[in-house]
Amino acid sequence: MESFGKAQPVKRVEDVRFLTGAGRYVDDIAPEGALHAVMVRSPVAHAEITGLDLSQARAAPGVHAVLAAPDIEAMGLSLGMGFSTVKNQDGSPGAAPERPFLARGVMRFVGEPVAICVAETLAQARDAAELVELDYAERAVHVDLAPGGTALHPEAPENLAFDFAKGDAAATEAAFARAAHVVSLEIEDNRIICNPMEPRGAYAEYDGDRLHVCFGGQGVWGLKRELCTLFGLDAERVRVSNPDVGGGFGMKGMNYPEYFAIAAAAMMLERSVRWMSERGEGMLTDNAGRDLVSTAALAFDDDCRVTAYRIENICNLGAYNSNFGQLIQSELFSRVLTGPYDIQTTWLRTRGIYTNTAQVDAYRGAGRPEAIFALERVMDQAARELRVDPWELRRRNFIDAGAFPYLSATGETYDSGDFAGLLDKAEIRADRAGFAARKAASAAAGKLRGIGLGYYIESILGAPDEGVAVIFHEDGSASIHVGTQSNGQGHETVFAQFLSDQTGIPAERITVVQGDSDLIAQGGGTGGSRSVTVQSNATLATAKTMIERFAQFLADELGIERGAVSFDDERFRVAGSNESPGMLELAARARAAGRADLLRFEGRETLPGRSYPNGAHVAEVEIDPETGQTRIVRYTVVDDFGNLINPMLAEGQVHGGVAQGLGQALCERVVHDEDGQLLTATFMDYAMPRADMVPMIGFSTAPVPSTANPMGMKGCGEAGTVGALGAIGNAVLDALWERGVRRADMPYTPARVWAMLEAAR
Numbered sequence: 001m002e003s004f005g006k007a008q009p010v011k012r013v014e015d016v017r018f019l020t021g022a023g024r025y026v027d028d029i030a031p032e033g034a035l036h037a038v039m040v041r042s043p044v045a046h047a048e049i050t051g052l053d054l055s056q057a058r059a060a061p062g063v064h065a066v067l068a069a070p071d072i073e074a075m076g077l078s079l080g081m082g083f084s085t086v087k088n089q090d091g092s093p094g095a096a097p098e099r100p101f102l103a104r105g106v107m108r109f110v111g112e113p114v115a116i117c118v119a120e121t122l123a124q125a126r127d128a129a130e131l132v133e134l135d136y137a138e139r140a141v142h143v144d145l146a147p148g149g150t151a152l153h154p155e156a157p158e159n160l161a162f163d164f165a166k167g168d169a170a171a172t173e174a175a176f177a178r179a180a181h182v183v184s185l186e187i188e189d190n191r192i193i194c195n196p197m198e199p200r201g202a203y204a205e206y207d208g209d210r211l212h213v214c215f216g217g218q219g220v221w222g223l224k225r226e227l228c229t230l231f232g233l234d235a236e237r238v239r240v241s242n243p244d245v246g247g248g249f250g251m252k253g254m255n256y257p258e259y260f261a262i263a264a265a266a267m268m269l270e271r272s273v274r275w276m277s278e279r280g281e282g283m284l285t286d287n288a289g290r291d292l293v294s295t296a297a298l299a300f301d302d303d304c305r306v307t308a309y310r311i312e313n314i315c316n317l318g319a320y321n322s323n324f325g326q327l328i329q330s331e332l333f334s335r336v337l338t339g340p341y342d343i344q345t346t347w348l349r350t351r352g353i354y355t356n357t358a359q360v361d362a363y364r365g366a367g368r369p370e371a372i373f374a375l376e377r378v379m380d381q382a383a384r385e386l387r388v389d390p391w392e393l394r395r396r397n398f399i400d401a402g403a404f405p406y407l408s409a410t411g412e413t414y415d416s417g418d419f420a421g422l423l424d425k426a427e428i429r430a431d432r433a434g435f436a437a438r439k440a441a442s443a444a445a446g447k448l449r450g451i452g453l454g455y456y457i458e459s460i461l462g463a464p465d466e467g468v469a470v471i472f473h474e475d476g477s478a479s480i481h482v483g484t485q486s487n488g489q490g491h492e493t494v495f496a497q498f499l500s501d502q503t504g505i506p507a508e509r510i511t512v513v514q515g516d517s518d519l520i521a522q523g524g525g526t527g528g529s530r531s532v533t534v535q536s537n538a539t540l541a542t543a544k545t546m547i548e549r550f551a552q553f554l555a556d557e558l559g560i561e562r563g564a565v566s567f568d569d570e571r572f573r574v575a576g577s578n579e580s581p582g583m584l585e586l587a588a589r590a591r592a593a594g595r596a597d598l599l600r601f602e603g604r605e606t607l608p609g610r611s612y613p614n615g616a617h618v619a620e621v622e623i624d625p626e627t628g629q630t631r632i633v634r635y636t637v638v639d640d641f642g643n644l645i646n647p648m649l650a651e652g653q654v655h656g657g658v659a660q661g662l663g664q665a666l667c668e669r670v671v672h673d674e675d676g677q678l679l680t681a682t683f684m685d686y687a688m689p690r691a692d693m694v695p696m697i698g699f700s701t702a703p704v705p706s707t708a709n710p711m712g713m714k715g716c717g718e719a720g721t722v723g724a725l726g727a728i729g730n731a732v733l734d735a736l737w738e739r740g741v742r743r744a745d746m747p748y749t750p751a752r753v754w755a756m757l758e759a760a761r
Contacts, residue, residue: 009648010507014492023244026216027276030203034272035064037262038125040115040132041284042107045356045676046142046152049105049114051135057117060131062124065265068115069104072264078230079104081255083321086164086330094162094352097153099320101257107136108152108319109356110676111284116261118273141356141676145293145314152319152354161317161352164330166337166410172347175308179299183382187374188745189725191291191316191670192663193283193686194363196487198246200286201276202259204266212239213263216246218253219485219525220517222323226255227263242515248487249660250362251287253527254323283681288670289363291316292329292370296378304388306397308345309338311374317352318359325361326352332367334410335459336722339375340419340614341397346409356676362527364660365458365718369725372456376726380452384737390730391427394455395420405707412459414612415708422638422702423455426616429700430636438620438634448623449633450735454726457614460715461528465606467520468538470499470546472587472599479511480539483523484531486514489717490649491531498536498645502543503583504570522604529715532645534607537709542603550586553598554579557589609708613719615639617658617727623735628754630666630732636698637723642706642714650716651699657720658697663689665728669747687749736760 017023054066072079079100086094098104103114115132119125142149147158176182202215211233213223220240227238245252262273277285292315299308315329324332330350337348383390398419399406406414427433435451442449469481480499484491492512500507513519524530551565554572564575571580581589590598620634637654644650667687671679680686705712725746733744736753740760744753 012490012493026201030274031272034274036122036125037275042112046139047136053133056131057128060128062120065118069102089165095156097155101260159354164350167347176299180302181300184297185378192668194251196247199277199282203274204263205272206266214241218248245487249364287361294374312349322359322361328367333371364721369722373725376454380730426638430618448735450731452731454617456723462530463524466534467604469602481513485526529717538605541605611706611714613714617723619727619731621731628750643712654720661721661724
């Protein structure tokens with residue numbers, strides 16, 4: 001496509017603002033004089049509230065309000081937050097217990113909000129929170145990842161939230177019964193805490209007619225809809241906005257109790273109210289990620305071709321259903337169940353369990369990293385047990401490049417790809433041929449060295465439709481209003497660059513406007529790697545309209561036929577004339593002519609299908625057997641992202657995704673004690689990846705343009721994480737295999753790796 005010839009690795013324009021301290025984050029822009037809110041939280045994991053005395057807190061200096069669940073109900077507001085459920089195997093819906101934004105009668109996890117204290121200063125609000133008298137009768141705590149135990153909710157007597165299945169159980173069992181080889185593996189996928197650089201925060205203001213909530217999130221419309229529902233407000237009475245957001249990663253894509261609590265307080269007081277999470281609060285209450293155990297099995301024929309795939313997992317939902325919690329390890333997991341492999345006989349069963357812990361929801365990749373991790377680990381295990389080269393085993397089972405579009409066993413239409421060709425390139429880029437020499441050098445130094453391959457495929461999720469508005473301003477600039485929301489990905493650069501490429505408007509004259517429900521009537525927000533693909537699809541269609549209407553305007557102005565006017569991606573040209581105005585010049589002429597219809601263009605487009613980025617990650621690790629210390633010493637990525645607008649930004653997304661996958665693989669792990677208390681509640685106990693743990697990442701692309709959108713793009717935001725876990729896990733086990741280790745679960749901390757070696761010895 002000629003229109004993509006301009007795609008260049010343009011530096012991010014927003015970084016100057018961020019690096020010089022000029023970012024406008026929610027805590028920077030709260031209204032002057034806003035009251036401060038502090039949440040009173042449950043100190044225990046499971047208890048009945050037997051008494052709640054707010055009187056001393058309400059009488060404390062500077063306090064304007066202290067609200068608990070009964071006060072919210074007395075205002076005529078609803079407490080129950082919304083969420084999604086999946087269908088059980090028998091067709092019934094998954095459990096749907098109420099999730100109140102302030103605890104009603106029972107506290108179900110440490111950190112659950114019980115009351116909100118609002119005062120003139122933050123110190124006064126904290127002091128008031130200490131004066132709340134909370135009495136409770138503790139109940140038995142359920143933290144095991146299994147059905148049973150004391151029920152958290154009457155709607156789930158065995159703490160079983162759902163029992164989901166997809167595929168053909170009978171056909172799968174028959175295939176396993178006649179298989180020449182069967183390989184199975186149990187795989188733990190450890191819970192992690194997201195820990196974005198900017199913790200969650202929000203402020204609310206109410207003037208007696210309209211409610212405005214500003215929060216650090218991944219889109220404004222979900223919160224707006226729920227505020228309207230819970231508070232009984234018409235849509236025109238609610239405005240929701242997102243300013244600059246310092247990292248989201250899926251965790252900020254949902255609604256949280258604090259946003260509703262401060263909104264209720266602002267409505268009652270008709271004063272602005274602000275709340276900002278502290279890091280410890282975030283670690284206790286932010287939605288966590290992953291947390292499941294899978295048992296995966298592959299059936300093979302005599303030629304080592306997979307004839308069936310069966311996987312069962314149990315996943316932790318935490319104490320309540322979060323927005324997408326039930327969907328993550330069920331529907332979203334199934335999107336890429338068979339990965340890049342030609343497997344048509346499958347069975348997936350997922351059971352979701354309620355536990356007395358914080359909720360689990362989307363974390364970068366949301367079900368797809370978990371599915372690919374399990375598949376790539378059991379595929380590597382099969383290669384070892386069948387004594388087949390792991391790269392060759394994958395090649396033997398890849399979907400053929402001529403088979404696209406390919407309908408997967410779970411109903412996904414993979415649009416394009418060349419998995420074998422990409423893997424060939426990855427083998428060269430990773431210098432697999434030189435691995436034996438590197439391994440020998442490590443051995444000479446007393447170290448164990450392993451190489452691991454992870455081949456992933458990703459399914460781009462989220463709403464397939466998006467809107468856009470392009471507005472020309474009197475000062476000769478333009479703005480593009482988008483329905484997605486940047487959390488640090490570089491949208492201000494890439495959206496301006498794409499509009500510039502399509503219209504010739506200089507990118508430096510374009511302002512990107514996002515995150516305001518008053519300015520953008522509808523949008524899908526950011527999540528599921530959807531932003532650039534769906535937003536650019538809408539921009540492309542709108543740009544075509546702009547070009548046509550400006551060309552007609554110019555033809556009418558010159559009194560010539562429309563066919564005499566052309567557009568060369570930068571300027572309009574008139575046959576037989578030196579006339580060559582740009583779009584900004586024509587907008588100025590349209591303004592002078594009173595043509596307001598040429599100063600604002602709006603469009604909404606829907607993608608015809610999802611795109612499926614894919615690629616190979618190759619990790620090499622070196623392990624010190626004396627200490628268990630594991631280092632990633634080489635890392636190579638070859639991706640198929642289709643056509644790219646800005647290759648540098650795409651590479652940055654991969655680097656970030658790999659770093660987060662590396663963190664989960666090497667050091668991050670949430671631990672609760674038997675009473676549901678979080679033992680990893682600070683950075684003293686919860687290990688985040690450090691810069692010296694992240695290797696140089698070799699990145700290249702082998703693009704096969706998508707056929708599911710006119711730009712040929714495939715989303716890239718989560719791909720790094722989807723590919724990283726399997727590559728690192730397989731590399732670690734490869735290094736440990738010669739010492740007799742046959743199972744290696746994340747995270748590969750020195751203590752855990754040393755224990756694996758000792759147990760094998």
